[in-house]
Amino acid sequence: MSVEIEQKKYRNFINGEWVPSNTGEVLESRNPADADEVVGYVQKSSKKDLDDSVKAAKGALRSWKKRSSVERGQYLYKVADILESRLDEVAETMTREMGKTLPEAMGETARGVAILRYYAGEGMHKIGDVIPSTDNRALLYTTRASLGVVGVITPWNFPVAIPIWKMAPALVYGNTVVLKPASETAVTAAKVLQCFQEAGFPSGAVNMVTGPGSVIGQAIIDNKDINGITFTGSNETGKRIGQGALARGAKYQLEMGGKNPVIVLEDADIDLAVEATISGGFRSTGQKCTATSRVIVHRSIYDQFKEKLLYRIDEITIGDGMNEGIWMGPCASESQLNTILSYIQKGKEEGATLIKGGKQLTDGPFEKGYFVEPTVFEHVKPEMTIAQEEIFGPVLALMKVDSIEEALTIANDVEYGLSASIFTTNIQHMLSFVDDMEAGLIRVNAESAGVELQAPFGGMKQSSSHSREQGQAAIEFFTSIKTVFIK
Numbered sequence: 001m002s003v004e005i006e007q008k009k010y011r012n013f014i015n016g017e018w019v020p021s022n023t024g025e026v027l028e029s030r031n032p033a034d035a036d037e038v039v040g041y042v043q044k045s046s047k048k049d050l051d052d053s054v055k056a057a058k059g060a061l062r063s064w065k066k067r068s069s070v071e072r073g074q075y076l077y078k079v080a081d082i083l084e085s086r087l088d089e090v091a092e093t094m095t096r097e098m099g100k101t102l103p104e105a106m107g108e109t110a111r112g113v114a115i116l117r118y119y120a121g122e123g124m125h126k127i128g129d130v131i132p133s134t135d136n137r138a139l140l141y142t143t144r145a146s147l148g149v150v151g152v153i154t155p156w157n158f159p160v161a162i163p164i165w166k167m168a169p170a171l172v173y174g175n176t177v178v179l180k181p182a183s184e185t186a187v188t189a190a191k192v193l194q195c196f197q198e199a200g201f202p203s204g205a206v207n208m209v210t211g212p213g214s215v216i217g218q219a220i221i222d223n224k225d226i227n228g229i230t231f232t233g234s235n236e237t238g239k240r241i242g243q244g245a246l247a248r249g250a251k252y253q254l255e256m257g258g259k260n261p262v263i264v265l266e267d268a269d270i271d272l273a274v275e276a277t278i279s280g281g282f283r284s285t286g287q288k289c290t291a292t293s294r295v296i297v298h299r300s301i302y303d304q305f306k307e308k309l310l311y312r313i314d315e316i317t318i319g320d321g322m323n324e325g326i327w328m329g330p331c332a333s334e335s336q337l338n339t340i341l342s343y344i345q346k347g348k349e350e351g352a353t354l355i356k357g358g359k360q361l362t363d364g365p366f367e368k369g370y371f372v373e374p375t376v377f378e379h380v381k382p383e384m385t386i387a388q389e390e391i392f393g394p395v396l397a398l399m400k401v402d403s404i405e406e407a408l409t410i411a412n413d414v415e416y417g418l419s420a421s422i423f424t425t426n427i428q429h430m431l432s433f434v435d436d437m438e439a440g441l442i443r444v445n446a447e448s449a450g451v452e453l454q455a456p457f458g459g460m461k462q463s464s465s466h467s468r469e470q471g472q473a474a475i476e477f478f479t480s481i482k483t484v485f486i487k
């Protein structure tokens with residue numbers, strides 16, 4: 001057994017080296033499609049490991065930020081090339097570690113490559129403005145200063161794209177980084193870090209420490225040498241990070257949950273809306289922050305929409321995401337499966353009508369994994385738990401309305417505001433939706449889950465700390481503006 005552990009063991013990456021935690025303990029990462037398979041062992045680190053990595057990041061800061069952003073971008077181009085050359089291996093690890101299908105994992109890894117290249121190029125963009133001064137013999141302009149050491153805390157659902165869309169801008173804008181990935185996908189994170197290592201970053205510029213959120217995440221919150229914390233994950237954890245960062249004056253950015261609606265109006269292209277609902281609701285087993293969760297349909301087309309939706313669900317192939325032809329994999333972990341099943345139970349108890357799925361799959365090829373059927377409820381009332389709380393699984397709540405006004409009232413009646421979509425051919429309805437929908441991502445005739453790396457991404461209300469990631473918006477978090485007056 002100990003030989004097997006040694007072969008599958010991943011260490012922390014601190015100051016340019018792979019080092020074991022001083023605890024001597026490891027955490028197992030198991031395959032959710034076959035819980036008998038251990039994908040790897042990662043360090044169960046302590047606060048001391050994290051503090052060591054921060055010391056390394058702080059030590060590397062001065063020389064890293066003295067390089068030009070163009071030079072820093074060159075490192076990111078190298079990481080992109082290395083990740084691209086290892087795309088199959090990284091994607092397969094992701095599928096085995098958290099269950100999303102191999103084509104989706106390959107798409108996400110390719111997205112990671114593209115994000116790296118995008119931010120490499122951002123190193124050549126302007127970072128300030130020249131502003132007319134009231135003194136005509138003075139030069140007044142703005143420039144940008146890096147924050148310093150940035151703590152990056154990430155979830156398991158996009159284990160390549162999210163760490164990269166935080167680390168790449170952090171680095172190109174002159175910060176050094178400590179990554180704490182979700183334990184469920186820490187092996188995938190280690191493979192991404194190997195690409196950074198191979199690209200030859202100066203020691204300490206990029207670091208990774210794995211371990212429990214309550215220990216390593218908390219140590220990031222508490223370490224006063226970390227100047228900024230960027231977090232993606234649940235609202236509960238996000239609140240804790242926000243409060244801790246605020247208390248010691250660190251900058252923070254929180255991207256959290258969603259309860260994303262799709263509105264289908266009487267003039268919609270119904271087939272298009274059905275396909276988008278299937279894709280938005282069930283791809284990645286519904287475990288996307290932008291996944292479709294509520295489907296609000298005009299009464300006049302409700303029956304037609306429902307019939308087509310249920311027919312398409314029957315075509316979904318469920319199984320191990322490594323196998324060809326599988327469209328929906330398992331839930332990422334046993335606890336995620338149990339959360340989803342408890343929401344399904346709650347939906348039944350509160351009086352919604354289960355019209356599709358609702359059960360765990362346990363026989364034959366599903367025996368050792370955490371599989372659940374694609375699930376649909378109807379007669380869902382806006383105040384029900386399954387219409388209010390983030391489920392993070394393949395569960396749709398159907399609701400019937402008589403007008404766009406009623407649809408918008410229901411769509412906005414949640415504490416989240418991440419993504420929202422509408423299906424309509426009426427331009428007035430589109431524009432009302434753009435104006436009145438309380439969400440950071442507005443999608444018209446397109447599924448709720450869809451993000452372009454060159455555009456700002458983030459939510460409103462409880463979905464975000466109101467900052468934005470990705471695209472050129474990233475510079476706002478990872479730098480501070482300096483206003484310079486020279487006479």
Ligand code: NAD
Binds near residue numbers: 215463
């Ligand atoms: P989570 O909050 O449980 O964990 C996220 C990260 O925080 C992990 O690395 C975890 O180890 C760490 N953590 C846990 N406890 C901590 C603590 N006490 N202090 C500091 N760090 C701690 O979230 P998850 O289950 O990994 O991810 C699912 C959630 O992420 C969902 O709510 C989903 O909507 C959200 N999400 C949001 C976005 C977005 O961009 N808005 C994207 C993807 C996922």
